[in-house]
Amino acid sequence: MNRFLLVVLVSLVLSFVSFRELDEKPLLGFSAGAADAQYALEAIFDSHLNANNLDAWMKRMTSNPQHVGSPQGKANAEFVRDLFESWGYEASIETYHVLFPTPKLRRLELIEPVKYRARLQEPPLKEDLSSQNTADALPPFNAYSADGDVTAELVYVNQGIPDDYEVLAEKGISVEGKIVIARYGGSWRGIKPKVAYEHGAIGCILYSDPRDDGYFRGDVYPDGPFKNEHGVQRGSVLDMPLYPGDPLTESYAAVEDAGRGTISESPTIMKIPVLPISYADAEPLLAAIGGEVAPADWRGALPMTYHIGPGPAKVRLQLEFNWDLTPAYNVIARMEGRDEPDRWVMRGNHRDAWVFGAHDPTSGHVAMMEEARAIGELAKTGWRPKRTILFGSWDAEEPGLLGSTEWVEHHGKELEKKLIAYINTDSNGRGFLGIGGSHILERFINQVADDVTDPQTGVSVLKRRIARDHVRQVESGTTLQPAGMDYPISPLGSGSDYTPFLQHLGIASLNLGFGGENSGGSYHSLYDTYEHYSQFGDPGFEYGIALAQTAGRATLRLANAEVIPFRFTNLADRLDEYVEEIKQLVDKMRNDTEVRNKLIDEDAFKVAADPKQHYNPPVKEEPVPFIDLSPIENAIAFLRTHAARHDANLDQGINDQADTGYINFIIDGSEGRLTSFTGLPGRRWFRHMIYAPGYYTGYGVKTLPAVREAVEQRNWSSVEKDAVDRTAVIDTEVDRVAGGIAMVATGLSAITDETWGHD
């Protein structure tokens, strides 16, 4: 520590300590003295944060469309790189050449029983100056839709998720050779055309129903924040649950001269044409559909009776794309650590948008920039982090996490060795802190969130979030989370740039963001502008500052902690819950299957059905076998037992006797030991055995995914094998973590890198 800074810090500590409660727990991973210095550092960090910067940067960066490949996108990369350099970082642009299709022809017509040509455009608004800068804007489209010219009857498939097709099957309605229209919601959008294609559909139209994203929710833009009749949600339909990133370079980097697969053979590019439309364009199409009335929970808020079809509505959908390679510009900035330069902490947010992207992603990106600037201010006094801090400003996240994935694939070997944690943000808004991440960081991030003050209420952002959850629990009549435990952070599925870090490499990760009081319909539309955001998103950028305080603290603490603040009992607790969920799921499925089979034997479904409606009663299902999860349970018990002493030491604060170097050597790759090199069944890119996006949810997480998805899909013939195999892998991995922790706690040594490295 620099002497001059020490003086500053001590004086600050004196004034600062009085504000802290004396009975607070030790700062996780810090000795008492180091904790005081850290708090003082954070106070200085806070003092540098200025909301005006966020405002000015957002205004500038979102003045023109900034999708990957756009002139503004490139200018923003250079602007950000230059700023990082001006703040004292080594900064560079790392470029990948990724497949990014853009629309050449988009045409949708209702041709029977009446004619209607869809508008497929979002009009600029006089109340929103940004929305008028459309010269470079991409019109509404779904990236990685197939080219196509298809004509067929329409079928309304509700949200187009697997459950909906079960309902259609009951009604004897097939989508084979038809074009489906699905409303957004219920899953990540890419699931909808994927499932439609699996059922034989030849085209897919997605639309935003006003019930989910329009006037039903609240006043529409520009009167209010919600989607107006012409607003459209763009977005990718790349099959990211298989693998994200450039579709032509699975698991390796899309550098300029990389070998590439072909478009036609890429498994993640959709096989049918897909187009997103507004509810103004959807209304005449839906109104023209006849046939059976849609079930109650399928109906939206358009003023009509929703029918399923097929037909008499018939549409022609024509789509052509430019299938070009486009440069994606990641900006990577680096501040080297003073003590452990080869242990890295990384902070990231994507920079590319679908159009202007004020909320998504600029609101998070400008907070990250302000963190970097404030850390640069700290560094100007000579201070340096203990460990190396990296910043990543990702390009091409929107089409499929391309910028971050290619970078991670490019630098994977080094990252596995050096990167101890990745902290992601994306869109941000007014409201409540959302925390997702690795459970070994659960207590750590609880402490961070309890040290940041909510700008609207003056309590900590953690306490406000807990209060909201408690009120919701009371209002919905569920049981209150018992006091005294850590606030449970959410396991991560997908939908932002943590995925390659966490799920491909096994880097402990966090995903942070505020929201809940800024609901609106600007998502992926032309109207996600500075005007919209500064009015309805986070007026005054108070929550931008709160995000910078939260993610900034997390970064600084991970970079400075004497012992890397991984706490394993939290992981064991949550793993117990996940195993219990799967056991209950299997028991429920077994019971439900028994009951349904009995009712099928009794003809109950047939007798209960309305004879005037077509109905295929359910058929009997194979009884649900009993499944042995004990290997996982034993591994968790082993982990819990052996983590107890280490976690207790951590909770009491680091003392002078601790061999922190040795402890860190043991635990710094813990998360990676929860991965399997062979990946999940059928999707090898996803290597984490605890967290994955659902194969049929897309963003939604599946914990213990190998076992859970086999169960959900009733793969009984393979589930035992899968369950045992995968369980064995988890077992091995958890054993290793537990074994390592046990050795730390018991003082064992003689551990080689080979023993605890990645397999």
Add this chain to the structure above:
Amino acid sequence: MNRFLLVVLVSLVLSFVSFRELDEKPLLGFSAGAADAQYALEAIFDSHLNANNLDAWMKRMTSNPQHVGSPQGKANAEFVRDLFESWGYEASIETYHVLFPTPKLRRLELIEPVKYRARLQEPPLKEDLSSQNTADALPPFNAYSADGDVTAELVYVNQGIPDDYEVLAEKGISVEGKIVIARYGGSWRGIKPKVAYEHGAIGCILYSDPRDDGYFRGDVYPDGPFKNEHGVQRGSVLDMPLYPGDPLTESYAAVEDAGRGTISESPTIMKIPVLPISYADAEPLLAAIGGEVAPADWRGALPMTYHIGPGPAKVRLQLEFNWDLTPAYNVIARMEGRDEPDRWVMRGNHRDAWVFGAHDPTSGHVAMMEEARAIGELAKTGWRPKRTILFGSWDAEEPGLLGSTEWVEHHGKELEKKLIAYINTDSNGRGFLGIGGSHILERFINQVADDVTDPQTGVSVLKRRIARDHVRQVESGTTLQPAGMDYPISPLGSGSDYTPFLQHLGIASLNLGFGGENSGGSYHSLYDTYEHYSQFGDPGFEYGIALAQTAGRATLRLANAEVIPFRFTNLADRLDEYVEEIKQLVDKMRNDTEVRNKLIDEDAFKVAADPKQHYNPPVKEEPVPFIDLSPIENAIAFLRTHAARHDANLDQGINDQADTGYINFIIDGSEGRLTSFTGLPGRRWFRHMIYAPGYYTGYGVKTLPAVREAVEQRNWSSVEKDAVDRTAVIDTEVDRVAGGIAMVATGLSAITDETWGHD
């Protein structure tokens, strides 16, 4: 038994028995021989039923508006009386003179911020000939609205039930001096203006939201069965939960020269003007309301953002009525019993409608007529029921159960002595049998419903209903009702003519009707016509016949059974459930109150709220005390113990040794012993201590109402006293029933009428 008939019966029995399963349980209340004769009788009864009669009568009776006081209403009374006479009944018209206000002036205008004058009319449709016969039709109105001319800002109050006003209070929105607009649903309509008035509103507009009753549900009339944009639900807003019947003659009959209260002092007439409108008329009003956006579950299916107000929408509502006494014509028909002429079984259905009333009530009424005709056919052969059968064709049900209530009040003393059961029907349709009633008739009606074949599926109507319930339970993930128990019939609240019989006099009652596959929006509108019903209600009147078979069997069995088929274990079982519900309710309220109070102490509601919206956080509530329900539990246990032997005897079939006359003497007034002469707290007219309509639900039942409503309303200062007082009454009554049963079972005698008569 007539000798000729006996020969017919025996030959029928021989051919009939082979169709019956040999292992069936004895017919409740019958010896083996009598049961065979009864089955044979029912087969003949069935053979007389003819759907064409239902069709022809409906067509005739609904050809013109047939509300109380209409020319068609009077003609129909005479037509029905003449038919009954032609079928061999003594029949007469019993007339009461009831207050029935009809509209003189109806005017509703939006005067700010834009002008709109409500149409307030339902146009005749060219596709529906009946709808064109509007000469005598009453326009849309709410009977017993106050006269008034009020101008005020509008407030949208969702369904206008007490819960909604709690939400308004949280938001700091008052309806004091305002006009409220509420959508239909969530309670009986009369609750809405009553609660609005209690909160200071000066006018009330009711409308049918298309989400509940319009295009959201399905295709609209005439394309489909649902309410079109101009359809309006008429209906009474008399405060029937206080007392039904003529508002000027509480508890006594409105005969021509009766003394009458004044209109201004009648406690059941609304104090503010109330008007029902269509969704076409509601749309401009709702669209003009500003202020906060309504909560998600308040929003309907009109294509707009629903706001709460108050204002800027301002309306003027002008209503004037003719407050005339109108003759209500009940038709009462009678077929005297051969053996026990002073034990009566009554079958009833109302005859009056709001306009044409094909579904409500003619669909049920014509089924009852066909039952009467078929019984008349039986009687032509010389057969007579053991007990006297009455038929009641009620007038003026729609304005507030006036015809039946005045008749019951008129003949109360005699009915208490002689009437052993009342079987009600009302509207009928295609689908599933609904059964409500006294639990002492639960097993009885289970047997009846298992002996009637569903016309669409060929299984019994009981089995079809159970299959539907089981399928719903499986689909909603709830536990299946264990097999082997009786199908649980619903306790009765209010909404049809069983109310004066069951809840005022304590006559064991049943309410029967099919439905569930005839959903539609014709209810209380101009479009409840023969055309609508024969297309969407019950095409071919198959379920009209099924209803006649069900209610006809119930009537014939109650009239002929050697032992009146009351089974008390069913009552004890259901009472146990109701007590358990109240205990769980109290426990849940206690726990919720504790948790909420704790969160209030922690400021959680304030911290969790959006500071940009007005919010009054909840205030602490008095802790929920522990309540002693043991007197009721002991009474139930006593009933169960003492009923066991009687019920066992009943289940085994009546044998030759049974002193059926004595048993019937003991049990024939059992239901009456569950009443209290002092009635429910604050509403003395309602005397049944087990079943009542909720004071704030209107139709919805509250079991053990004195205790349950005190608990629900948190009347903790009086609940202990009320609970104890009322419990003591139930205790006494249940004791009496149990004591009587015990004596039957143990052969005790020396029971005097005084001991077991009504108190």
